[in-house]
Amino acid sequence: MKPQWDDLPGNVRATVEEQVGQVLKADPVTKGLMPGLATRLYTEDGGTVFLKAVSTASPAASLYERERRAGAVLPPGLPAPRLRWSGEVDGWIVLLHEYVDGRDADLSPGSPDVPLVLDTLAVLNEALTPCPGDVPDVAANIAGLQAKAARLLAFPTEDLPHRAMYQTALDKLSPDALNGDTLLHYDLHSGNFRIDDNRPYVIDWAFAVRGATWVDAALLAPRFIEAGHSPEQAEALLDRVPAWRSAPADAVTALAALWTLFRLYKAWFGSAEGRAFRARAAEAGRAWVHHRSA
Template sequence: MTPPPTGAPQRPFPPAVGDRRPWTDVPPALRAGLEQRLGATVTGAVTCSGGFSPGVAARLQLTDGRQVFVKAVGSEPNAHAPELHRREARVAAVLPSRIPSPRLLTVLDHHGWVVLAFAWVDGTMPTQPWRAPELNRVLSALGRLAAAPAPPAVAAVVPAATEFLADEFRGWRNLTQQRNAGLPLDGIDPWAAACLDALAEVEAGWADAVRGDVLAHCDLRADNILLTRAGVRLVDWARACLAAPWLDLLFLLAPAPLHGGLSPDAAFADHPAAAGADPADVTIALIALTGMLVDRSRRPPPPGIPTLRRFQAAQARAALAWLRNRRLPRHL
C-alpha cells in the first residue's frame, strides 16, 4: 500500500517537561555529603526546566563562587529512575574529552537516592520547532561524535543497541498482538493501521540494520542539548549504546518538529554520519523507531512523568510523516 505524500504534522508540539522536585527534597544527609565532596556549601538552588526526570534538576550556587548542575532522584514516585541515574553516571565517568558533554564531578548513591553533580554549562536549549542555524550546529557536533568507533573504556560500559533497544523496537509487533487479541487500536494512524502486519514484518529486521561500534546517545532531543557560545553540549547519557554511526541522526531528526522547509530526508542524506548507510537499513530503523513511539504513546504515563505520553504521541506523528515520504519496501 503506497501512501500519498504527507507533510509535517500541524498540531502544536508539546514541550518536554516533567514534574520537578526542589533541591530541598533531597535528604539532608545527601545534601551535606555533596557539599563535603564539592568542598563548598550550597548557598542557593534554582530548579532547571526541560526533561522528564521525576526528580531534582537544579543549578547550585556554592560559597566559593562556583556553580554546578545537580540531578537527583529517589525511588519515589518512579522506582526505575534511580537506575537510569546510575547508568548515566557509569557512562559519564568514561566519556572521552572529544565527546561534547558536561564533566561529571561526583556521584552519591545512598538509601535509594542517586545524586549526580556536573560542571555547570552556561547554555540554552535549542528553539522548537528546529530552525536551520541551530540544527546545523547540532548536526556538526553529531558528525564529530560518529566519526570514530567508541573507545574501549566506553565500549566496556555501554551495551550494544541490539541489546539495549530489544524491548523498545518491537512496537508494531506489540500492536499486532493487541489487535489479534481483540483489543481496540483506538487512535492509530489510518495508514499505519492498514499496514500494521507489513510494518511489523519489516520491523523484525531492525537489529541487523542498526548494528555498529559507534557511541550513540540514543535519546537526542532538544531538551538533552545545550547550545553554548563555544559549541554544543549533549547531556543525559543514560541511554547510550553502541550502534551504526547514523542512529543518533535518526533519533534526532525522525521525531522532531522542523520549522518551515526543513526536511529530515535532506538533512539525513547530507550528513557525514549517513555516508555509506544502506537506505533499506535506515528505513527499517525508522520503522522500528516510529513503532516504538506509537506503541509507547498509547500506554499509561510512567509514575511521576505525566507529560511523557503526549510528547511521544507528537513525536510519533512527526516520525510517521517522514516514514510515509520515504521509499518504502514494495509491500508497503
C-alpha cells in the same frame, strides 16, 4: 512531585557539599518527564553545578546508573558537560555535572543551529568510536520499542492506522544491522542540545548504548520533521553526517517504524502530561516511515 534539594537525606546533601562546597541556593529544573531530582546548585565560591539524583528504588535508577557510566568515559574536550563526581549515598544515586547554560537548539528550517547540531553529531561519532566504556548494547533500548510495537500491532487493523506500512517495515529488520562499536547518545532532540555562546553541548546521556554509528543520525530525522522539515529535507540535512551516508536502508526504515510506534503507544497509554508531545512526535515519525516506504 519531583524531589527538591531539601528533600534529600542530610548525608546526601553533606556528601554533595564535600564535593562542591557549601550550597547557597538550589534552582530546580522542572522540565522533562524523568523521575528524580534535577537542580542547579549555587555554591559559596560563586560557582554553579548541576545535580541529578534518584532513589535506588526508583524505576529510573538504571538510567541514572547508565548516565553515570557514560559520563565517566566521555573523552575530555567532547561537547558535553563533564561529570565532576558520582556516587551512591544512603540509597541515592548522585551525579554532579558541570553546569551548561544556554538554550534548547532550534531545529526548524533556516535555523543557524541546524548545521551546528549536525557537525556536533559528526564530532561525537568520530570521538566515540570505538566505544570508550562499558554500556549496554543497543538491543537493550530496542527491546523496549519492540515490546510496545508488538502490543500495537496486535490491535485489529481498523484500530491502528497504517498498520500494514509499519509491519512491512519491521519485517525487514535485521537486529545485527543496529550493532556496532560507537557510544551512542540515543536520545538526541532539541532539548538535549544546549546552545551556549553559539556552541552546542549534548546533555542527558541516560539512554547511552553501544551500537552502529549511524543510529544517532537516524533518530534525529523525526526530530527535524517535527520541527517543520519535510522527510526529504530531513534526510538531505543528515547527509552532512558521514555515518548517515552508509546507513542500511531497511534498518533505517525499521528503526523509524519502531520509534514511531513507541511514541504512538505512549501517546495513547502514557502519562497524561506527555501524551500531546508524543502524539506530535508520532505523527512526524509516521510521515518519515511513509516517505521511506513509498
